[in-house]
Amino acid sequence: MNTSLYRELGLTDDEYNAICGRLGRDPSYTELAMFSVMWSEHCSYKSSKVHLKTMPTKGDHILVGPGEGAGIIEVAPGVAVAWKIESHNHPSFVEPFSGAATGVGGIVRDILSMGARPIALLDSLRFGAPDADRRTPYLIDGVVHGISSYGNSIGVPTVGGEMVFEDCYAENPLVNVACLGVVEDRLMHGRAEGPGNKVILFGSSTGRDGIGGASVLASSEFDDTSLEKRPSVQVGDPFTEKLLIEASLELIRAGLVVGFQDLGAGGISCPTSEMAAKAGTGMRVSLDEVHLREPGMEPFEVMISESQERMMMVVRPEDAVRALEICKRWGLEARTLGEVTDTGRVEATRGGVVVADVPAEALADEGPVYRRPSARPAWFDEVRSAPDGSGAPDDLNAALVALLSAPAVASKRWAWEQYDHMIFLGTIVGPGSDAAVIRLPGTGVAVALSVDGNGRFCLLDPYEGARLAVAEAARNVACSGARPLAVTNCLNFGNPEKPGVMWQFAEVIRGIGDACTALATPVTGGNVSFYNETKGRAIFPTPVIGMLGVLPDPNDALAAGFVKEGDAIVMLGDTSPFDFGGSEFAKVVHGSLGGRPPALDLAAEQRLHRLLDAARPFLHSAHDCSEGGVAVALAESAFGGPTGFGVELGGSLQPHAALFAETPSRAVVTCEEGDVDPLLALARNQDVPAQRIGATGGTMLDFGVCSISLDRARSLFESSLPTHLSGSI
Amino acid sequence: MNARVGIITFPGTNCEQDCERAFAALGGAPVRVWHGDTTLPDVDVVVLPGGFAHGDYLRTGALARFSPIMDAVRAHADAGGTVIGICNGFQVLCEAGMLPGALRKNAGLKFRCKWVELKVENASTRFTSRAGAGQILRIPINHFEGNYYCDEDTLETMRADGRVILRYVQNPNGSLDDIAGICNSSGTVFGLMPHPERACEALLGSIDGAVIFESILDNARVSA
Numbered sequence: 001m002n003t004s005l006y007r008e009l010g011l012t013d014d015e016y017n018a019i020c021g022r023l024g025r026d027p028s029y030t031e032l033a034m035f036s037v038m039w040s041e042h043c044s045y046k047s048s049k050v051h052l053k054t055m056p057t058k059g060d061h062i063l064v065g066p067g068e069g070a071g072i073i074e075v076a077p078g079v080a081v082a083w084k085i086e087s088h089n090h091p092s093f094v095e096p097f098s099g100a101a102t103g104v105g106g107i108v109r110d111i112l113s114m115g116a117r118p119i120a121l122l123d124s125l126r127f128g129a130p131d132a133d134r135r136t137p138y139l140i141d142g143v144v145h146g147i148s149s150y151g152n153s154i155g156v157p158t159v160g161g162e163m164v165f166e167d168c169y170a171e172n173p174l175v176n177v178a179c180l181g182v183v184e185d186r187l188m189h190g191r192a193e194g195p196g197n198k199v200i201l202f203g204s205s206t207g208r209d210g211i212g213g214a215s216v217l218a219s220s221e222f223d224d225t226s227l228e229k230r231p232s233v234q235v236g237d238p239f240t241e242k243l244l245i246e247a248s249l250e251l252i253r254a255g256l257v258v259g260f261q262d263l264g265a266g267g268i269s270c271p272t273s274e275m276a277a278k279a280g281t282g283m284r285v286s287l288d289e290v291h292l293r294e295p296g297m298e299p300f301e302v303m304i305s306e307s308q309e310r311m312m313m314v315v316r317p318e319d320a321v322r323a324l325e326i327c328k329r330w331g332l333e334a335r336t337l338g339e340v341t342d343t344g345r346v347e348a349t350r351g352g353v354v355v356a357d358v359p360a361e362a363l364a365d366e367g368p369v370y371r372r373p374s375a376r377p378a379w380f381d382e383v384r385s386a387p388d389g390s391g392a393p394d395d396l397n398a399a400l401v402a403l404l405s406a407p408a409v410a411s412k413r414w415a416w417e418q419y420d421h422m423i424f425l426g427t428i429v430g431p432g433s434d435a436a437v438i439r440l441p442g443t444g445v446a447v448a449l450s451v452d453g454n455g456r457f458c459l460l461d462p463y464e465g466a467r468l469a470v471a472e473a474a475r476n477v478a479c480s481g482a483r484p485l486a487v488t489n490c491l492n493f494g495n496p497e498k499p500g501v502m503w504q505f506a507e508v509i510r511g512i513g514d515a516c517t518a519l520a521t522p523v524t525g526g527n528v529s530f531y532n533e534t535k536g537r538a539i540f541p542t543p544v545i546g547m548l549g550v551l552p553d554p555n556d557a558l559a560a561g562f563v564k565e566g567d568a569i570v571m572l573g574d575t576s577p578f579d580f581g582g583s584e585f586a587k588v589v590h591g592s593l594g595g596r597p598p599a600l601d602l603a604a605e606q607r608l609h610r611l612l613d614a615a616r617p618f619l620h621s622a623h624d625c626s627e628g629g630v631a632v633a634l635a636e637s638a639f640g641g642p643t644g645f646g647v648e649l650g651g652s653l654q655p656h657a658a659l660f661a662e663t664p665s666r667a668v669v670t671c672e673e674g675d676v677d678p679l680l681a682l683a684r685n686q687d688v689p690a691q692r693i694g695a696t697g698g699t700m701l702d703f704g705v706c707s708i709s710l711d712r713a714r715s716l717f718e719s720s721l722p723t724h725l726s727g728s729i
Numbered sequence: 730m731n732a733r734v735g736i737i738t739f740p741g742t743n744c745e746q747d748c749e750r751a752f753a754a755l756g757g758a759p760v761r762v763w764h765g766d767t768t769l770p771d772v773d774v775v776v777l778p779g780g781f782a783h784g785d786y787l788r789t790g791a792l793a794r795f796s797p798i799m800d801a802v803r804a805h806a807d808a809g810g811t812v813i814g815i816c817n818g819f820q821v822l823c824e825a826g827m828l829p830g831a832l833r834k835n836a837g838l839k840f841r842c843k844w845v846e847l848k849v850e851n852a853s854t855r856f857t858s859r860a861g862a863g864q865i866l867r868i869p870i871n872h873f874e875g876n877y878y879c880d881e882d883t884l885e886t887m888r889a890d891g892r893v894i895l896r897y898v899q900n901p902n903g904s905l906d907d908i909a910g911i912c913n914s915s916g917t918v919f920g921l922m923p924h925p926e927r928a929c930e931a932l933l934g935s936i937d938g939a940v941i942f943e944s945i946l947d948n949a950r951v952s953a
Contacts, residue, residue, distance in 0.1 A: 148840050152871075153781045155743025239741050239784025331740055418840045420871050422927050425747050439932075441746075554932065 071524020128170025388595025389586025494538025561640020
């Protein structure tokens with residue numbers, strides 16, 4: 001075969017030779033296209049597999065770990081949830097509205113494929129500085145509108161997330177979407193059991209949109225021609241997705257579904273090969289039966305089209321008619337493509353001619369595995385010895401104002417008011433707090449959900465940065481009244497073929513693994529996004545941790561906002577004056593990014609979580625201290641409630657360290673004045689430093705050494721993002 | 730006997746479960762009704778819930794008005810039965826001509842999901858009898874097309890007849906005359922953009938929505 005052809009499809013010479021060796025012949029064009037998507041980085045995890053295997057994935061409450069559509073966690077006896085995060089970075093840069101919308105659609109189908117009703121979405125978004133160039137506001141507006149348009153229409157609330165701005169994401173925005181589902185009737189698996197069973201494709205028609213969309217875009221770097229790939233981005237149809245959700249759940253309730261999988265990257269190639277490989281069976285499908293959107297599609301296009309809103313199910317022959325009827329009542333196209341075989345092969349025919357006949361395992365499981373060279377990059381020592389931005393500011397008040405107005409800190413209301421965050425009557429704590437708290441319908445249980453990452457910390461030390469991200473996500477969940485239980489992660493990195501990037505990746509995996517082991521929060525799955533580079537410049541290594549916690553009683557939910565005047569404010573945890581490396585203060589006040597990230601003691605972190613749990617009956621509010629330190633945490637608590645506050649942070653620390661250092665394992669909580677002593681006693685028992693620092697009340701954010709009126713601070717905080725975006729959109 | 734509440738589900742409707750749960754918790758007896766049916770079961774109240782009927786791809790409510798069930802909904806109202814359209818349901822009722830006016834895209838051209846305050850302008854309707862005149866209700870909105878418009882004569886007539894039932898305290902979407910909810914001339918059909926079903930439980934932030942739903946349940950049996 002002509003070398004330029006397989007290279008154009010993204011396969012290397014060695015990979016092509018491996019395919020020929022496995023088949024014992026040259027692949028047909030259709031087969032080659034199938035291998036190219038199934039063996040792509042995006043689908044095969046060929047560069048990450050050896051590292052991912054080292055993460056902790058087991059726990060008593062983990063029913064399904066990595067490798068299926070989503071992790072499954074038992075949050076209470078008989079109550080199982082599906083939890084997964086996925087990236088749609090590359091498509092969202094090329095076409096922000098559709099890229100983000102289909103990112104939502106894709107993760108929702110992953111959850112659905114497990115037999116779970118999707119009930120909550122969270123987004124972790126990263127862009128360049130909002131006013132750095134003309135394209136960034138367009139990207140921000142497009143991505144937020146895409147999420148809003150799709151999520152609102154399918155009726156799944158978007159309950160939280162994060163939005164971060166950093167120059168390294170200007171030409172490589174990150175769009176990571178997490179989804180939670182509740183298993184309604186029974187758990188589904190992507191397995192094609194039972195030769196003779198029928199294979200049904202249902203949902204949208206199959207078109208030329210997204211031929212090699214996600215798999216091609218996400219498996220190479222960007223350059224000046226990337227925007228020409230716009231036609232490779234799929235277009236979403238949320239109306240069909242909503243019908244797909246309802247029809248799928250009805251099919252499952254009716255007991256008709258033997259095996260179930262969504263179609264995402266890789267198109268029809270993916271569920272046919274993966275479901276057969278998992279069950280040790282084969283599958284024979286006729287491409288003549290695929291409902292096409294346009295005439296004249298080539299067999300390879302039909303096999304790898306990434307048209308959205310499609311699912312594949314395996315049903316017993318006697319149930320096929322009923323299954324097709326249910327789809328029809330929901331207005332969905334459904335066709336029987338063929339059947340499960342015992343050959344171990346995926347066979348596809350068109351007009352009676354075999355166009356593909358390959359071992360299912362070769363496509364699904366036997367992709368290349370690379371242990372890519374890894375080396376600490378040369379620039380690393382330079383960054384570590386650069387100033388950490390810990391110097392005292394000229395003016396504390398000015399520093400406070402600058403931090404509250406910094407886009408990364410300021411209110412994201414502009415975005416989350418565009419999302420339906422209330423549907424399903426489960427949102428007890430919505431966007432703008434530490435974690436979202438969601439009551440699970442039909443149960444007495446609630447879960448807390450948080451997505452967190454910190455690219456700056458990971459740049460300065462990928463191992464420590466990853467541990468910090470896990471700790472912060474868990475702390476957010478603990479501050480919401482929940483016990484951290486399980487993690488899903490989205491790993492966003494540059495080009496894995498560069499040893500420096502691979503070193504960052506390996507270090508991050510080691511950090512996540514250690515932190516998840518220490519906090520007893522196993523990793524249940526996730527997604528790797530490599531090649532986040534444009535013109536040779538990589539993003540900061542950015543693992544995003546999706547933490548799930550459980551609240552046995554939804555009434556125990558806590559929010560970050562103060563509840564009333566006259567409450568005591570208690571600081572939990574100690575502040576270290578050295579924790580400025582990678583901080584928001586260092587960036588905003590000194591323009592510095594250097595030194596070491598804050599030091600984390602995971603045992604202290606866990607003691608804080610246990611204290612928050614034990615002290616729950618005393619607490620009126622709780623808020624984790626992260627970007628901007630205690631000062632920003634207290635200000636946010638005031639914005640979330642009806643009152644200002646007065647505190648004295650004192651101690652031996654310099655004022656700016658007490659206010660702005662980003663020492664982990666800290667939280668600010670409020671309680672009745674009369675409960676301060678028992679709370680402090682509890683903290684001593686749990687070995688957590690704690691002190692009363694002041695009280696709520698008044699109309700000022702009064703830190704003693706500096707102050708600002710609540711009204712002015714709120715106005716800075718609320719107007720920053722809209723102001724940065726206005727005029728440019 | 731509990732008031733029977735028929736909840737219409739169009740393809741793309743997504744607030745049917747929430748309405749069902751809220752009415753059931755307040756003592757109503759909800760029953761789902763598929764948009765393709767041509768007759769209503771024996772119900773006292775018809776609810777057109779929020780969502781994106783038929784995807785709202787053409788214009789909100791523009792296709793749903795042609796759904797087979799709509800003739801029966803109209804007949805139910807004509808016979809004195811209660812009909813309430815919430816959000817997308819309000820848009821459908823306007824498109825169907827059962828309420829005057831139209832809902833345009835929000836001023837600002839953004840979807841808005843947020844808590845708002847509503848003033849009860851007329852507390853002597855079957856939808857607001859549990860409220861005090863001028864009472865402020867805290868209920869969330871969730872829409873892109875909630876910017877109410879009608880011609881001047883219609884507005885004058887509605888004002889004079891007390892058919893502007895709810896007004897926004899702070900207008901979130903550019904609605905004419907701050908209108909959040911109106912009823913038809915016979916007082917049987919009520920359309921509103923805010924979502925009362927989302928404000929029927931203290932844990933979710935407000936119980937003010939129950940004022941509207943309980944009024945409807947109180948009056949359902951006498952009216953039907």
